[in-house]
Amino acid sequence: MRTGLSFVKMHGAGNDFVVLDTRTHALALTQAQATRLADRRIGVGCDQIILIEPDDTADAFMRILNANGSESGACGNATRCVAALLAAETGTRSLTIRTNAGPLPAVIKGPNVVEVDMGKPRLDWDEIPLSEPMDTLFLRLAMGPVENPAACSMGNPHATFFVDDLKNLPLATIGPALELARIFPERANIGFAKIEAPDRIRLRVWERGAGLTLACGSGACAALVNAHRRGLASRRAEIEMDGGILTITWRETDGHVLMEGPVATVFEGHLSPELLPA
């Protein structure tokens, strides 16, 4: 049987990816190809498509395409997965992956556990970005039962609403409405966080371009940063999401955000040439 482009299906705390290694042959996916590949019925199915590309300054460049084909500058869970994949090739335990958000150093902490330095959060209104000058600790935004989120960027835009009840939120309606709110000119990932303790946050994220996912690495970073800025959490906390737990630390010495969490390889396969050119 003719084999097309090979891929690896991976996930980080349930946030799942189709990973394509294009270091030896460039691949530019159209939005239609990306959405078809990410489709859970007619494609392989995933939250994001991850392209590993060559890079002059880092071990690899990682391109991130959401399920709707839109590109993002950061994907924490995928960064862990790609780091594990590349580390297994050479046996190294530390490497650097570059994304549009910059270089991200990663360390293999144990079998299927990776820590990534996600860099510094961006906190100014025009770095999120927002459509107008605003206090990013309390945005002038309300939707249904939620209001006044905090916002930051981890190389991608995040708004975090702090709530007392995560179970009864109408995420299917307020999620997309908030993602597309006019205040977010590049749209945004929308986190809903319940503070359970200064070192424990329960989080659900409606992701830009992917919808409700089981986990969001950059969203977990944003939730910790925003909670600490509000005085609701310490600088290190376990972020519990539907698909698993990430440990996030907002390091005091240099302001970098460290994210530690699981990675998993599910299967490998080949895409039919009809879906994508070989």
Ligand SMILES: N[C@H](CCC[C@H](N)C(=O)O)C(=O)O
């Ligand atoms: N939906 C995100 C990209 C994926 C982020 C998420 N999967 C993570 O682990 O950080 C965005 O458009 O900014």
